[in-house]
Amino acid sequence: MSAHMNLTLKVWRQKNDKSKGQFVTIQANDIADDMSFLEMLDIVNDDLTRKGEDPIYFDHDCREGICGMCSLVINGRPHGPKYGITTCQLHMRSFHDGQTIVIEPWRAAAFPVLKDLAVDRTAFDRIQQAGGYVNVNTGGVQDANNILIPKRIADEAFESATCIGCGACVAACKNASAMLFVSAKISQFALLPQGQTERYERAQAMVDQMDAEGFGNCTNTGACEAECPKGIKLTNIARMNREYLTAKFFREEDIHN
Amino acid sequence: MSSKSKPVLSSSIGKKLIMSLTGLFLCTFLVIHLIGNLQLFKCDDGYAFNNYAYFMTHFTPIKVVSYLLYASIIIHAVYAIVLSMNNKKARPVGYKQYNGQANSKWNSRNMGILGTIILVFLATHLQNFWWKYHNDQVPYVEYHKDLSTGTVTTHELQAADFTEYSVITENGVEITRARDLYKQVDFAFQNICLVALYVIAMAALAFHLIHGFGSAFQTLGFNHKKYVPIIRFLGIWIFGIVIPVAFALMPLYFYFIK
Known part of the structure; x- marks a missing residue:
C-alpha cells in the first residue's frame, strides 16, 4: 500500500522563448509516494488537459536515468533533493504531504527557455561537434582489444564517458559554468589511445566553443560534482585545464573547422 | 580548413590561470610578510622591526618584487571583476529558490565578497603604514647598542635631528637612527575600530584562502591523488588558520597587552 499526498507546486510557466514567464501555483492531489517525479507531473498534466488548460511542458525521454533529457531544478536543486540520480529517478517518497515544491527550468544564458520547464541545450551539441569525437579509419573493422589499454585507464575514461549531458552541472553552478560537462567529454578521449590524434586540438576547440556559447567561469565550488547524477568528478576539470594549458603553452596547434 | 584557436588570455581558462598565478604569488608574500612581522612581538622597542622595515624598503630585489x-x-582584483561580470551574464535570470549549501561551501560561493573585504582592508593597511612610512609621517628613533654587552637602549629623536637612516659606531656603541614604524604600529592599534577591522579582515582572508589556495592548484590542472591532500592541508591549516590567526594577533597584542 502506498501513501498518498497532496502537494502545492510552484511551476515556472513560459509560453515560448520570447515571452516573459512567471510562477504559477498548481495543486497536485492524491499523489502516490511510489510515483516518480515525472509521473507526478503526468498526473498533473492529465488534470490540466481535462480542464482544457495547457499542460506543463517538460523534457523527458527514457525515464531510467540514462538519456539525459530530464532536467528541472526542484526546490533549488538540479534533479531534486537526492544525490546521484536524475529527475526521472526521483520518487515522490522524497517529499511529504502538504509540501510546497518549487519547480524551475535550468537557468543559464546558454540554455534559453523554450517553453515552461524545457530549455534549449543545443549549446552542448555544438561543443561536442567542435571536438568531442575521434577520427577512425575506413575499411574493415579492427578486432576488439587490438589496442592495449590498462584497466585503470579504461575505467577512468569510462567514468568520464558516463556523462549524459543533462546540464545539471550548469544548473547547479552559481556561475552557470559548463566546465564539468566539457571536461568529461575532453577527458574520455584524452585518456584513451584512440583520442590522441586530436588531443590538443580538441581541448582548444571545445573550450573555445564553450566560451562562445556564453557559459560562465568555473570557481571550483564543487556544486557541479555534488549535483551530477552520474558522479562526474572535479578531477576532469583539472585534466581539462591541463590539456588546454599544455596545448596553449607547449603545443599550440591549429584547429580544424 | 584550419584556423587558430582563440588567444589563451581571452579564454575562460586563461583568465582563471591569471587568478590562480597572482593568487598563489600573493600567498607566498603572506608567508614572508608574516615571518618578518613576527618581529613586532619582540620586546626590543622595535629595534629589530625598524631595521627590517628599512631593509625591506631599500633592498633592490625586494623593491622589484x-x-x-x-x-x-591589482590584476587579481581586476580579473575577479571581469570574471564575475561574465558569470553574472551567464545567468541573467536567477532561481527563485537556490539551495547552495546542499552542494557547496559558503566561502567558495562568496569569494568576491571576501575579496572585497580584503581589498578594503589592504587600502586601509597601506594608508596606515606603507603610506606614512614612505611620506615621513612616522616618528623617529635612535637606538644605542652597546657592542660589548649587546644591550639596546632607546632614545627619542626629534624630526629636526633626523636626516636619513644611519648606523654609526662610536666608542663601542652602535647608534642606529631610523624611522620608528614600530611606534606607528603601536599608535595605530590603540584604535579599537582599526583593531576590529584588522581582525574581521583576517577572518575574511582565512575563508578566502581555505577555498582559494586549493582552488588555484585545481585551475593549474594539478590534481594528484597523493599530493592533493597535502595541498588541502596547507590550504586549510597553514593559509586558512595559522597565517590569518598570527596576523590577527598583532593588533590584539598591541591593543590588549602592549
Missing part, C-alpha cells in the same frame, strides 16, 4: 606584488593585487 614589491612592484610585482602591487601589480598582482
Whole structure:
C-alpha cells in the first residue's frame, strides 16, 4: 500500500522563448509516494488537459536515468533533493504531504527557455561537434582489444564517458559554468589511445566553443560534482585545464573547422 | 580548413590561470610578510622591526618584487571583476529558490565578497603604514647598542635631528637612527575600530584562502591523488588558520597587552 499526498507546486510557466514567464501555483492531489517525479507531473498534466488548460511542458525521454533529457531544478536543486540520480529517478517518497515544491527550468544564458520547464541545450551539441569525437579509419573493422589499454585507464575514461549531458552541472553552478560537462567529454578521449590524434586540438576547440556559447567561469565550488547524477568528478576539470594549458603553452596547434 | 584557436588570455581558462598565478604569488608574500612581522612581538622597542622595515624598503630585489606584488593585487582584483561580470551574464535570470549549501561551501560561493573585504582592508593597511612610512609621517628613533654587552637602549629623536637612516659606531656603541614604524604600529592599534577591522579582515582572508589556495592548484590542472591532500592541508591549516590567526594577533597584542 502506498501513501498518498497532496502537494502545492510552484511551476515556472513560459509560453515560448520570447515571452516573459512567471510562477504559477498548481495543486497536485492524491499523489502516490511510489510515483516518480515525472509521473507526478503526468498526473498533473492529465488534470490540466481535462480542464482544457495547457499542460506543463517538460523534457523527458527514457525515464531510467540514462538519456539525459530530464532536467528541472526542484526546490533549488538540479534533479531534486537526492544525490546521484536524475529527475526521472526521483520518487515522490522524497517529499511529504502538504509540501510546497518549487519547480524551475535550468537557468543559464546558454540554455534559453523554450517553453515552461524545457530549455534549449543545443549549446552542448555544438561543443561536442567542435571536438568531442575521434577520427577512425575506413575499411574493415579492427578486432576488439587490438589496442592495449590498462584497466585503470579504461575505467577512468569510462567514468568520464558516463556523462549524459543533462546540464545539471550548469544548473547547479552559481556561475552557470559548463566546465564539468566539457571536461568529461575532453577527458574520455584524452585518456584513451584512440583520442590522441586530436588531443590538443580538441581541448582548444571545445573550450573555445564553450566560451562562445556564453557559459560562465568555473570557481571550483564543487556544486557541479555534488549535483551530477552520474558522479562526474572535479578531477576532469583539472585534466581539462591541463590539456588546454599544455596545448596553449607547449603545443599550440591549429584547429580544424 | 584550419584556423587558430582563440588567444589563451581571452579564454575562460586563461583568465582563471591569471587568478590562480597572482593568487598563489600573493600567498607566498603572506608567508614572508608574516615571518618578518613576527618581529613586532619582540620586546626590543622595535629595534629589530625598524631595521627590517628599512631593509625591506631599500633592498633592490625586494623593491622589484614589491612592484610585482602591487601589480598582482591589482590584476587579481581586476580579473575577479571581469570574471564575475561574465558569470553574472551567464545567468541573467536567477532561481527563485537556490539551495547552495546542499552542494557547496559558503566561502567558495562568496569569494568576491571576501575579496572585497580584503581589498578594503589592504587600502586601509597601506594608508596606515606603507603610506606614512614612505611620506615621513612616522616618528623617529635612535637606538644605542652597546657592542660589548649587546644591550639596546632607546632614545627619542626629534624630526629636526633626523636626516636619513644611519648606523654609526662610536666608542663601542652602535647608534642606529631610523624611522620608528614600530611606534606607528603601536599608535595605530590603540584604535579599537582599526583593531576590529584588522581582525574581521583576517577572518575574511582565512575563508578566502581555505577555498582559494586549493582552488588555484585545481585551475593549474594539478590534481594528484597523493599530493592533493597535502595541498588541502596547507590550504586549510597553514593559509586558512595559522597565517590569518598570527596576523590577527598583532593588533590584539598591541591593543590588549602592549
